Amino acid sequence: MGRNLWAIMYVTVMILMIIQVVESSLHRVGGGRYTWNSDVNYSDWSNNQTFYSGDWLYFGFDRKIHNILQVNKSSYEKCIDTDFIFNITRGGRDVFQLVQPKPYYFICGRGFCLKGMKLAVNVLPQPPRSTPTSPITPASTAISLIHSNAFTVAILTLAFKVLYFD
Template identity: 30%
Template sequence: MGPKNTFTILVLFILAGLIAMEVEAGQHVVGGSQGWEQSTDFDSWASAQTFKVGDQLVFKYSSGLHSVVELANENSYKQCDIGTALDSKSSGNDVVKLTKPGTRYFACGTMGHCDQGMKMKITTVAGKAPSTPASPSSSSSTSPSSTTTSTSTSSATKCHSLAAIFVVVASLLATLFCSMF
């Protein structure tokens, strides 16, 4: 195998590692396998997650039956005042990016659904690493400045760590190899 073939293989390993890291980015399908539906317990689902800056919320639901509105504040959330919506989506497969730490409030915009419990609030914490589910005993804070995270380690986090180590090692090998020629 010639130097060019070896270098090409190393570059492919590096790209594979980068792709693996991107796949591990925190993407939360709201409500899990049930999705954004009336029967879902959103408080339980959200409390079992850790949302970090850079993550995405994916709302999957029947378009025309439900929608997603982001509410302005906790009072609007408690009162189901969808008239204060900051944003509204209705495609049935909506993505919301979590761009900064703080608490955000979401509800279904269909009349009566919010009052029946189709709403959730999430707290996004600082950090760009992929998210992991929080431990069941952890409590969620409503403070926008909260940066408490779970100390539990999931297999996704372990995989992400291994992918990062792989990328570093592959980069070092590629640098070493290139310096030889």
């Protein structure tokens, strides 16, 4: 029991240290409570935002009336809702992660795209981390190592091994 508690604490600390590796933001599409509706100019809204890979879009809407479809540029421009990439619609408070730096296109089907319910976002790569102004020390080197993916995978693998196989 004591060994498992130690392993759980160890995994928890490691996860907390890893969480801040990539900073991401949650963008409430259009702003407000019900963000996905026909009363918003999504071009103006997206032009006043900066999107980075890893960021999230939050869509709040009435799912009985609206939906959210990820589409290609041509379908976005022509409001074609039959050949979508992904249907994001789940419960009316849905999120979508912008995982790659590239343009993303979303429309509302059911005829609402023609009323302006469409969104284009250009996602930029994560900005580089600021370089430390203090000299490199063994402690800062250890922190950099913790943020490396290989080290993270190794630590989590070891912790789960201790938890479940020993």
